[in-house]
Amino acid sequence: MDPARPSQEILRTLTDEHVLRALMRHRLLTRAELSTETGISKPTAGESVRRLTEAGLVVDTGRRTPGGRGKGRVGTYYSLAPGIGTALAVSIAPEGVVAEHIDAYGDLIARAEAAVGRPARPDDVAQALAEAVDEVCGHGFAGRGDGSVGSGAGAATASWSADHAVRPRLAVVSAADPVDRHSGRLLQLPDAPFLLGEIDPVAVLAGRVDGLVHVDNDVNWAAEAERKADPLDDFAYVYLDEGLGCAIVSDGEVRRGHHGLAGEVAHLITVGPGGVAMPLIEVFGLLGLRRAGGATAIDVDLLLEKRPPEVVSAVGGLIAALGTLIDPEVIVIGGRWGIGLVDDIAQEAARLPRNVQVRAAAVDNEPSLSGARADALDRVRELILSR
Amino acid sequence: MDPARPSQEILRTLTDEHVLRALMRHRLLTRAELSTETGISKPTAGESVRRLTEAGLVVDTGRRTPGGRGKGRVGTYYSLAPGIGTALAVSIAPEGVVAEHIDAYGDLIARAEAAVGRPARPDDVAQALAEAVDEVCGHGFAGRGDGSVGSGAGAATASWSADHAVRPRLAVVSAADPVDRHSGRLLQLPDAPFLLGEIDPVAVLAGRVDGLVHVDNDVNWAAEAERKADPLDDFAYVYLDEGLGCAIVSDGEVRRGHHGLAGEVAHLITVGPGGVAMPLIEVFGLLGLRRAGGATAIDVDLLLEKRPPEVVSAVGGLIAALGTLIDPEVIVIGGRWGIGLVDDIAQEAARLPRNVQVRAAAVDNEPSLSGARADALDRVRELILSR
DNA sequence: CCCTTCTAGGCAAGAGCCCTGACTAGAATG
DNA sequence: CATTCTAGTCAGGGCTCTTGCCTAGAAGGG
Incomplete structure (x- = not known):
C-alpha cells in the first residue's frame, strides 16, 4: 500500500509540517502570520502552534512591537525550540579536517579546523576528526554559540550559549577518497591514489552523534553544492x-x-x-x-x-x-x-x-563542505518534520 | 509548498485511490472485500464505491454465488468501468512494428504487427506504425476484444467487444534508434547506424491517442523489462x-x-x-x-x-x-x-x-515491448488514479 | 418447510479536523 | 478618551472517518 491509509491524523500531521516548515523559513512568526504564510485558517494554525508548543518543538519567544505595521494588537512571536536539533557537516581532506555544527535554520553554531601532517597518516586523520567534532559539539570548549545570523531571534537562540555539550542528530561527512556506500568506510581502489587511508568516519562519529552518519566522496558533495548554485x-x-x-x-x-x-x-x-x-x-x-x-x-x-x-x-x-x-x-x-x-x-x-x-565550477569556496552542509540541513529538517 | 494543503478532500481522494488500486489488483471485489483489502472501514469503503460508481469509474457487475464461502448473504461485485482507459504499447524496429492495446488490468485487448521491408525506409516505417495502431484501436477491424484473461470478469469486459473504435489515453513507444528526450523524435548521431530514419512517432500518434505519447529508445525499455524480472x-x-x-x-x-x-x-x-x-x-x-x-x-x-x-x-x-x-x-x-x-x-x-x-539478459521475449507495455500500464493507472 | 447460521451491506452515533464568521483583547493614534 | 486596527479565540457547521448494531438475504439442518 503505497500512500498511507486515510485518517484524520494525516491532516493534523500535515498541518504541523506546514507550520514547522514556515518557521524554518522565517524563524519568527505570529499565529496570524503563520496562518497567511501557510494558507491554513487562523484557528487551525493556532491549534497547531498549541500542539507543537506542548510537544516542545515550538516556543513562545518574547513579543515584538509590530514595527512599521502601525496600530493593532501586538502578536506573540513563535519560533522553533532551541533544542529541536542540530547537525554536523564535516570535511576530511589531506589538508585537514573541518567540522561545522549547524542548527535547523542552517546557521553556523560552531566551526573547528584541525590540521593533519603531510602525508596524512590514517591515525592522525581519525584523531583530527575526533578533535574537531568534539570542539564543535561543545566538549572542552564552552560553546560560543552566537553564530546565528538574523535579528530578533535572540531570545530563541540565546540558550545555545549554554556551556554544556549538544549532541547533533546526525552527521554528514565528506571524505577525499572513495567511500563504500553501505558501510561509509573509505576504500583503497587498485592504482588510485589513497589520500586518507583506511579510516572509518562512522565508527569515529557514532558515539558523538545521536542519529545516522552519512559519508560520501568529496566530489559528490561538491557536485551537490554546484547544483545549488546552478x-x-x-x-x-x-x-x-x-x-x-x-x-x-x-x-x-x-x-x-x-x-x-x-x-x-x-x-x-x-x-x-x-x-x-x-x-x-x-x-x-x-x-x-x-x-x-x-x-x-x-x-x-x-x-x-x-x-x-x-x-x-x-x-x-x-x-x-x-x-x-x-x-x-x-x-x-x-x-x-x-x-x-x-x-x-x-x-x-x-x-x-x-x-x-x-x-x-561556479562554487570555489569549500565546495565539498558546502554540499555536505546543505545536505545536513535538509536532513535535520526532514528529521524534525517527520515526527 | 511541497505537500498539499491539508483538507478533507485529501482524505476522500486517498480513499478513492485505495479503492481503485485494490480493484486494479483484484478486478472483482465486493464492498466488504474492498474494506478488508484496503483496511478502510466498511461504511467508508461503501461510500467511496458509491462516489466512484456515480463518477463512472466503477461499475456494478452481476453478483456471484460466493463459491466455497458457504452460507451468508451474497455480495455484489464491483469492478473498474470498461471505459476507464486503455493504453498503447508500440515497438518500432527494423524488423517491423508491433502495437499492443492494453487495459487498466494490463490485459491485452488487441495486438497487431506490421512488417517493414529491409532496409527500412522511414516512410514505410511511419505507415506501418499508423496501420498497426489503427488496427489495434479498432479502426477498420471490429475489435476482437476478447483478449482479457481471468475468469468472472466477463460481465465487465464484455463491452470491450463493441465494434467501434476506442481511443487510448496514452501511448508508450519503443524505437530502435536514439530518441530526443524532449521532442520524442528519432535522431541520427554522427557515425552511428541509423536504422529507422527520421520518423516522428509523436506526430503519427498524436491524432490517434487522447493523451501523451512517450517515446524512448528500445534498449532503455529492455532494461525496464529486465528490472521487472530482477x-x-x-x-x-x-x-x-x-x-x-x-x-x-x-x-x-x-x-x-x-x-x-x-x-x-x-x-x-x-x-x-x-x-x-x-x-x-x-x-x-x-x-x-x-x-x-x-x-x-x-x-x-x-x-x-x-x-x-x-x-x-x-x-x-x-x-x-x-x-x-x-x-x-x-x-x-x-x-x-x-x-x-x-x-x-x-x-x-x-x-x-x-x-x-x-x-x-534474463528477458528474451520481446524485451523492449515488455518494458514499454509495463510502463504503459503504470501510466494509465496513474492517470486513472489522479482524478 | 421453517428455523438457524452466517455474511453483505446500511444506519446511527460519535469523534476529529478544518473552515467561516463573529467576537474579544489589546495596543497605537488622534 | 474614543477610534481604529490587528491578534487571537469562540461558536457553529460541514465533512470524513470509525465503531457498533441492525437489516437483508441466502445456505444448511432439523
Whole structure:
C-alpha cells in the first residue's frame, strides 16, 4: 500500500509540517502570520502552534512591537525550540579536517579546523576528526554559540550559549577518497591514489552523534553544492587535483552507483601518449607526474608548470565517455589543475563528435563542505518534520 | 509548498485511490472485500464505491454465488468501468512494428504487427506504425476484444467487444534508434547506424491517442523489462546487435541524460586493434564488420561467424567505462551477438582491475515491448488514479 | 418447510479536523 | 478618551472517518 491509509491524523500531521516548515523559513512568526504564510485558517494554525508548543518543538519567544505595521494588537512571536536539533557537516581532506555544527535554520553554531601532517597518516586523520567534532559539539570548549545570523531571534537562540555539550542528530561527512556506500568506510581502489587511508568516519562519529552518519566522496558533495548554485538536472563534475574524481548528477540527484564508486575514473580507458589506449591514471605515471614516495597522488604543481598536451587529450577521453554514457547538459571542471587547464579541456571537448559543453565550477569556496552542509540541513529538517 | 494543503478532500481522494488500486489488483471485489483489502472501514469503503460508481469509474457487475464461502448473504461485485482507459504499447524496429492495446488490468485487448521491408525506409516505417495502431484501436477491424484473461470478469469486459473504435489515453513507444528526450523524435548521431530514419512517432500518434505519447529508445525499455524480472537498483544493459546501445539504471530508474542520449556508446573511446585508442564503432569498420551500402549497421552474422577477439576487447573497454562511471551491480548483455559472445565478454570483464559481473539478459521475449507495455500500464493507472 | 447460521451491506452515533464568521483583547493614534 | 486596527479565540457547521448494531438475504439442518 503505497500512500498511507486515510485518517484524520494525516491532516493534523500535515498541518504541523506546514507550520514547522514556515518557521524554518522565517524563524519568527505570529499565529496570524503563520496562518497567511501557510494558507491554513487562523484557528487551525493556532491549534497547531498549541500542539507543537506542548510537544516542545515550538516556543513562545518574547513579543515584538509590530514595527512599521502601525496600530493593532501586538502578536506573540513563535519560533522553533532551541533544542529541536542540530547537525554536523564535516570535511576530511589531506589538508585537514573541518567540522561545522549547524542548527535547523542552517546557521553556523560552531566551526573547528584541525590540521593533519603531510602525508596524512590514517591515525592522525581519525584523531583530527575526533578533535574537531568534539570542539564543535561543545566538549572542552564552552560553546560560543552566537553564530546565528538574523535579528530578533535572540531570545530563541540565546540558550545555545549554554556551556554544556549538544549532541547533533546526525552527521554528514565528506571524505577525499572513495567511500563504500553501505558501510561509509573509505576504500583503497587498485592504482588510485589513497589520500586518507583506511579510516572509518562512522565508527569515529557514532558515539558523538545521536542519529545516522552519512559519508560520501568529496566530489559528490561538491557536485551537490554546484547544483545549488546552478540547478541543472543532468551534469557531471570532474575533479582534477591530487586525485581524480567525478560526480554524476542525473535527473537532479547525485548518482552513486551500487558500491558508491560511480565516477571513480582512475582506470577508465582513454587516449594515452602516442594514441595508445590505456587507463587514465597511467597517463600521469608515464608522464612522470605522480608524486614520489608511497603516495600515488598527482604532482599538481609540476603538472601546472608543464601543462602537457597528452594530459589534455587523456581528459578528453574522459569527457567523451561522460558525454556518451551520461549525456550531461554540461561538464563542470573543478580541482586545482582542472581549473588551471579548463580552457584547454574545453577546446579539446569541442573537437569531440558529440559536442559537450565544458565550464569551470561556479562554487570555489569549500565546495565539498558546502554540499555536505546543505545536505545536513535538509536532513535535520526532514528529521524534525517527520515526527 | 511541497505537500498539499491539508483538507478533507485529501482524505476522500486517498480513499478513492485505495479503492481503485485494490480493484486494479483484484478486478472483482465486493464492498466488504474492498474494506478488508484496503483496511478502510466498511461504511467508508461503501461510500467511496458509491462516489466512484456515480463518477463512472466503477461499475456494478452481476453478483456471484460466493463459491466455497458457504452460507451468508451474497455480495455484489464491483469492478473498474470498461471505459476507464486503455493504453498503447508500440515497438518500432527494423524488423517491423508491433502495437499492443492494453487495459487498466494490463490485459491485452488487441495486438497487431506490421512488417517493414529491409532496409527500412522511414516512410514505410511511419505507415506501418499508423496501420498497426489503427488496427489495434479498432479502426477498420471490429475489435476482437476478447483478449482479457481471468475468469468472472466477463460481465465487465464484455463491452470491450463493441465494434467501434476506442481511443487510448496514452501511448508508450519503443524505437530502435536514439530518441530526443524532449521532442520524442528519432535522431541520427554522427557515425552511428541509423536504422529507422527520421520518423516522428509523436506526430503519427498524436491524432490517434487522447493523451501523451512517450517515446524512448528500445534498449532503455529492455532494461525496464529486465528490472521487472530482477529488480536491481543499479545496473547497465548493453545491447549488441546491428546497432550498439546501452541503458543505465541508477537508483532504480532508467537514466536518460539531458537529451535522452545517455548510453549512446558508438564513439566511446576504447581499445582498438593493436592497442590503439579509438571510438567503439570504428572497431567494427576496421574489422570489416559493417554492412555494405548506406546503412552503417553491424553485420551480425559475419561477426558471429568470425568472433574476432578484437571485438571482445573493444567491448571490454565499454565494460570498464561503465564500471568506473556508473558502478553497476551487474552488467546485463543483450542483443544477438551480445548473447552469442557473452561468455567471452564475461571473461574479458573478469580481467579488469575492478571486477564487474556480467551476465546475459534474463528477458528474451520481446524485451523492449515488455518494458514499454509495463510502463504503459503504470501510466494509465496513474492517470486513472489522479482524478 | 421453517428455523438457524452466517455474511453483505446500511444506519446511527460519535469523534476529529478544518473552515467561516463573529467576537474579544489589546495596543497605537488622534 | 474614543477610534481604529490587528491578534487571537469562540461558536457553529460541514465533512470524513470509525465503531457498533441492525437489516437483508441466502445456505444448511432439523
